[in-house]
Amino acid sequence: MFIKPCRGLLMSLFDKSRKNPVTGVVQPHWGIDYGNHADNTIVASASGTVRIAVNSTTGFGKYIIITHINGWETVYAHLASINVKVGQKVSQGQLIGVKGTTGNSTGIHLHFEISRGQWSNSYKYHVDPALYIDDPDVRHLQQSLNKLGYSLTVDGIYGAETTKAVLDYQKKNGLTDDGVAGPLTVAAIEKSIAAIITATTNNQNNENGVRYLNLADWQKKETAEVYKFAREKGIFSSAEHEKNVLEGKMTVDQAIFLMTVIAGAALNDGNRIQ
Ligand SMILES: [Zn+2]
Known part of the structure; x- marks a missing residue:
């Protein structure tokens, strides 16, 4: 159902028990990161409707959430630019934005999440996107x-x-x-x-x-x-x-x-x- 949303190597994996290397505090990584690439365009991983398209300077920075069939959602964070609007229908593979390093980010990458229900910061529906993508x-x-x-x-x-x-x-x-x-x-x-x-x-x-x-x-x-x-x-x-x-x-x-x-x-x- 889902396709790889951009070019670039997997740079960071989904990890529910990831610890901050400095503080030792558990800071789960609820998605996967794709690194910088000559082609940093981002496409919809599956068809759906844009639920959120936000220009934030903190956290996810500029990010998009798309709702798919059965209520699954995908998140695309730290974008340089957004090419879609809230409520817009998108098809799988359609251009939705460009990879960047906005918000809480230290370098150009795409932070990508898949939630098997409406995205929430309780993270109860989050799954490892790498298990759903043939990369x-x-x-x-x-x-x-x-x-x-x-x-x-x-x-x-x-x-x-x-x-x-x-x-x-x-x-x-x-x-x-x-x-x-x-x-x-x-x-x-x-x-x-x-x-x-x-x-x-x-x-x-x-x-x-x-x-x-x-x-x-x-x-x-x-x-x-x-x-x-x-x-x-x-x-x-x-x-x-x-x-x-x-x-x-x-x-x-x-x-x-x-x-x-x-x-x-x-x-x-x-x-x-x-
Ligand atoms: Zn990430």
């Missing part, structure tokens, strides 16, 4: 972690299993173990995958003398064949992602990373030559 970035993360030996279901849901895998990876790699796959953790994971590819390329024979397919071999393959493999393995996060790749609308870094992931999948799959 393309989370799919990429799950695929990448699987290349490193984890066995996650690639569903785009940032749930207990994914959090556990991220925590495990962070602990083993000397990163802050907060279970959040922010830019540092994501970069480290990509580096780990690249290291595996390099090691495999430099030492291609396993104990049985079987040479495994490596990145260079993949790059020599026909482009279409690689894309076909990627499609079969679910490496494309969406039809749009696939289309962008096929049309060459990728940065060099994105293309290299995609190749790395494809090669990693091939290795995991035990695809062999010779």
Whole structure:
């Protein structure tokens, strides 16, 4: 029912028992935060009617609450600007505002909440939004972690299993173990995958003398064949992602990373030559 309301990595998770690191006082985080991104537009996560659109300088800052079917509500806080009015009907995916850092906020992000009833500050209806959103970035993360030996279901849901895998990876790699796959953790994971590819390329024979397919071999393959493999393995996060790749609308870094992931999948799959 709900879609990701903006671009950007998950920077902070839903946590009913989150403690203020300084005071130790429990300050629950009743939503999730999406970080800054080149595209900071925000869309309605589901169709509904705008119940609240407020220009505040405290708390949520500029924020919107939309009421959906069965009385569920979504909250979009700390916006730079609001594009909708109270009472306005919005459809899923419709532009409603732009990410910002208004109110009680220290940097550009979207604070997003889902309430399975009318939003109230008793928080009795609040649910973890990450469990309701199929996030393309989370799919990429799950695929990448699987290349490193984890066995996650690639569903785009940032749930207990994914959090556990991220925590495990962070602990083993000397990163802050907060279970959040922010830019540092994501970069480290990509580096780990690249290291595996390099090691495999430099030492291609396993104990049985079987040479495994490596990145260079993949790059020599026909482009279409690689894309076909990627499609079969679910490496494309969406039809749009696939289309962008096929049309060459990728940065060099994105293309290299995609190749790395494809090669990693091939290795995991035990695809062999010779
Ligand atoms: Zn937040």
